[in-house]
Amino acid sequence: MSYSTFNRKHFDSTKEPMFFGENVNVARYDQQKHPIFEKLIEKQLSFFWRPEEVDLSTDRKDFQRLEEHEQHIFLSNLKYQTLLDSVQGRSPNVALLPIVSLPELETWIETWSFSETIHSRSYTHIIRNIVNDPTKIFDDIVTNEEITKRADSVSKYYDRLIEMVSIYNTMGMGTFNIPGKGDIEISMPKLKKALYLTVASVNVLEAVRFYVSFACSFGFAERTLMEGNAKIIKLIARDEALHLTGTQHMLNLMASGKDDPEMAIIAEECKEEMRNIFVEAAEQEKDWATYLFKDGSMIGLNAQILGQYVEYITNVRMQAVGLETYFPTKHNPIPWINAWLVSDNVQVAPQEAEISSYLVGQTDNSLDDSDFDDFDL
Amino acid sequence: MTQTSMTSISKHALPETKDQVHRVLIGKKQILVTEEEPLLVQLERAGIHIEYQCREGYCSSCSVKLLWGHVSYPFEPLAWVQSGYMLACCAIVKSDIEIAFFD
Numbered sequence: 001m002s003y004s005t006f007n008r009k010h011f012d013s014t015k016e017p018m019f020f021g022e023n024v025n026v027a028r029y030d031q032q033k034h035p036i037f038e039k040l041i042e043k044q045l046s047f048f049w050r051p052e053e054v055d056l057s058t059d060r061k062d063f064q065r066l067e068e069h070e071q072h073i074f075l076s077n078l079k080y081q082t083l084l085d086s087v088q089g090r091s092p093n094v095a096l097l098p099i100v101s102l103p104e105l106e107t108w109i110e111t112w113s114f115s116e117t118i119h120s121r122s123y124t125h126i127i128r129n130i131v132n133d134p135t136k137i138f139d140d141i142v143t144n145e146e147i148t149k150r151a152d153s154v155s156k157y158y159d160r161l162i163e164m165v166s167i168y169n170t171m172g173m174g175t176f177n178i179p180g181k182g183d184i185e186i187s188m189p190k191l192k193k194a195l196y197l198t199v200a201s202v203n204v205l206e207a208v209r210f211y212v213s214f215a216c217s218f219g220f221a222e223r224t225l226m227e228g229n230a231k232i233i234k235l236i237a238r239d240e241a242l243h244l245t246g247t248q249h250m251l252n253l254m255a256s257g258k259d260d261p262e263m264a265i266i267a268e269e270c271k272e273e274m275r276n277i278f279v280e281a282a283e284q285e286k287d288w289a290t291y292l293f294k295d296g297s298m299i300g301l302n303a304q305i306l307g308q309y310v311e312y313i314t315n316v317r318m319q320a321v322g323l324e325t326y327f328p329t330k331h332n333p334i335p336w337i338n339a340w341l342v343s344d345n346v347q348v349a350p351q352e353a354e355i356s357s358y359l360v361g362q363t364d365n366s367l368d369d370s371d372f373d374d375f376d377l
Numbered sequence: 378m379t380q381t382s383m384t385s386i387s388k389h390a391l392p393e394t395k396d397q398v399h400r401v402l403i404g405k406k407q408i409l410v411t412e413e414e415p416l417l418v419q420l421e422r423a424g425i426h427i428e429y430q431c432r433e434g435y436c437s438s439c440s441v442k443l444l445w446g447h448v449s450y451p452f453e454p455l456a457w458v459q460s461g462y463m464l465a466c467c468a469i470v471k472s473d474i475e476i477a478f479f480d
Contacts, residue, residue, distance in 0.1 A: 039455055043435060241436035248437070248457045315479065316428075320437055322459065330479040332428055341430040341438075 002169050003098045013102055017260035018253065019195055020188065021101030029104055034253065037108040040246050044111050047242070049235050051122030056129035056228035057366065063130040063226065069295035074226065076292055077216040079141050081236075082123045083151055084205060084213070086141075088116040091158045095198060098165055099191075112246060115239045122232045129228075146291050153284060154209070157201040157277075161194040192266045199250050200274045200321070204281045207244035207317040208310070210237075212285045215309050216292065218340040219301040230340065238343050244317070251321045275323050282314040282327070301334070308333040399446075402475040410470050416448070417465040427478070432466045439465040446474025 007025040014033045016022055029038055066074065092113045100106045127134045141147050167176055168186050175185045214237050221230030257264030289306040297303070311327035318325055332338075397412045401420075408423040410416060417439055420427060430438040434454030440462050448468040458464055463476070 036455065043455060238431070241430050241438075242455075245435050245437060245456050252457045252459075316438070316440075319479075320440065320457070320459065325479060335426065338429055338438075343431045343433065 016101040017263065018102055018105055018250065019096070019099045019260075020191060024101060024103050024106050027103050027107065029107075032104045033102050034104065034249075034259070036249055037102070037104040037246070040242060040249075041104070041108050041111045043242055044115055044239070047115070047235075047239055049118065051118065051125040051232060054122075054125075054228050054231045054235075056126060059126070059226050059228040060130050062220075066225070067296070069293075070220075070298055072295060073216060073292050073298060074220060074229075075137060076146070077213050078123060078126065078229075079137060079144070079147055080150065080288070081210075081213050081217075081233075082120065082127075082138070083141055083147055084154060084209060085116050085119040085123065087151075087154050087158070088202075088205065089113060089120050091155070092116075092202070095158045095162050095165070098169065099195070108246060112243055115243075119236050119239070122236065126229055126232060146288070150284065150288065153281065154201070154205050157194070157198040161191075161198045164191055164194050189262070189266060192260075192263055193270060196251075196254060196263070196266055196270050197273060197277065199247055199254070200270075200277050201281075203244060203247040203251060203317065203321065204277055206240050206247065207320075208278070208281055208314050209285060210240050211313050212288070212306065212310055214240075214341065215306060215334060215337055216301065218337055219298060219334075221340060222300055222336060223298070234340060237341050241341075241343075248320050255322060271323070274321070275318070275326070278314055278318050278323065279326055282310050285310040300336075305333050309337075399470045400473040401470060402473075403477065412469050412471065414469075415465065415467050416463075416470050416476075417467075420465065427465055429466060434464055434467040437464065441465055442477040444475040444477055447471040448474065 004023050007023040009022060009025070011022050013022070013024065013028075014031050016033070018034070032038060063071065063074065090113065092109045096109050097106060100109060124134065127137050131137060142151075163178075163181075164184065164186060167178070167184060168191060171186070173186050173188070175183050178184050214233055217226070217230055217233040220226040251267075253259045254263040255267035286303075286307040289303045289310065292306070293301075293303040308329050309332065311329035312332050315325035315327050315329065398409050399412075401408050401410050401416065403420075403425065406425065408420070408425070410419040417427065417429060417432065427441060428438045430436040432439075434450070434452070435456050437456035437458070440456070440458065442461060443463040447470075448463050449471050450464075450467055451469060452467070454464050454467055456464060465476075
C-alpha cells in the first residue's frame, strides 16, 4: 500500500472515507462528499492578508518602554506562538496529505497549512521590528526548557501518525521492529486511532493553546500597548477560528460514523483519551501562565486570571466536540477579549486601532499632537 | 449530549403584531425578540452578554443550548452545530424558545 501522487484506479471519491481510502487522483470539486471543506477553503481565501500590511513602528517604541517582566511576558508569548505555527505550517500537510481520500478535504488541508505559514512570517515581521537581534529570540525556542516541553506535547501525536503511516506505506500491515523504537504494530484500527488522536490534539492546539496566547497579546493592547502586534494577532485569530471549525468538523464527522463506520467505533474507544488530551493541555497551559507571570503580572492579567480563561476555553472546546465539560469555570473571566477577537467584517468597535481592514497601507503611526496645531474649531 | 425536542409552543399569550415577536427564556430572565435580526444582537441590546468572535457562523463561540423551541438559519453556518445547540449570531428565532449556557 504505497502512496501514489496520481492514483490510476477509477473510483467514485464521494464513496470514500475522509482518510485511509483511495489516494486522491483528480483534483475535482464538481462532486463532493463533504461540501463543508470547500466552504472553509473559500472562507479562508477571502481572509487572505500579508503581515507587511501592518505597521509596527509604534510597537518598537512601546516594547522599549515595557518593564523587564512585561518584556518577558511579551517575548515568551511570541516565542510560544512561533513554535505553534512552526508546527502547524507543515504538519497537516506532512501527516494528513498522504492519507486523505477526498479532493475537497485535501485542498482544505493545503489551504489551512498555507495560512499558518503566513502566521509564521508575521512573527518574524514582529520580532524584526521590535528587537535588534532576532536570532536570540528564535534560538531560544529550541533551547528554552519551558518552550521545548510544549514542543513535545504539540508534536508527539503528529510524529507518531507520520511514523506509522510511513511504515504502512512501505511495509503494509503487520508488526515491525523499528531500530531504536521496538515493535510497532500497524493495522487499520491502530492507524485510525492514531489519526483520531492527532486531529484531537490539533484541535486542542488551535482551539485552546492559541487562544491562551491571544489573551496575552490582547492584554497588552487593552492597555494601548503593542497595538500593531494585536492587529496581526487579530488576523491570526480570525484564521484560527476557521481552522478549529475544520478540525471540529473532522472529529464530529468521524464520531458520527457518517463518514466511516469503523471510525465511529474508534472515536468511541478514544473518548477517554481525547478528554485527557484536553485536560492535560489545559494543565500545561496553566503551568505556562505561571511561567509567564513569574516575575510580575500586568494590569488586567495575571497567572490566576489566565488560568481561569484556560479552564473556560477548554470547557467550550470540549463541549464542541461532544465531550462533557471538565472544569468548574463556566464564565469567561476576560470578556474584553471578544472585542479583540471579533472579525472585521462586523464593525462593533469602530476605533481605528481595532479595525485591521482600515490598515492596508493607510495609516501613519508617527502622528503627534503638533500635527493638529493648525486645526481650528 | 442533551437531545432537543423541537417543539413549538402556542403563542396565544402574545399580542399579534405585524412583526412576529417571540419570548426567549434564559434561566429566570425573559426577553422579547423579533424575527428581523439574529438572536445575538437582540440579547446584547437587552443587556445579556454572551460570547462571540466571528459573528457570522464559523467560529461557534456563541453556541448556546436550545432547550426547546424553533430557530432557523437564513444561511447554513460553517461551524458544526451540536445537536441541542444553536448559534446565536446567525439564528433567527421562530417560536418562543428557552436557551441555556453551560451546565
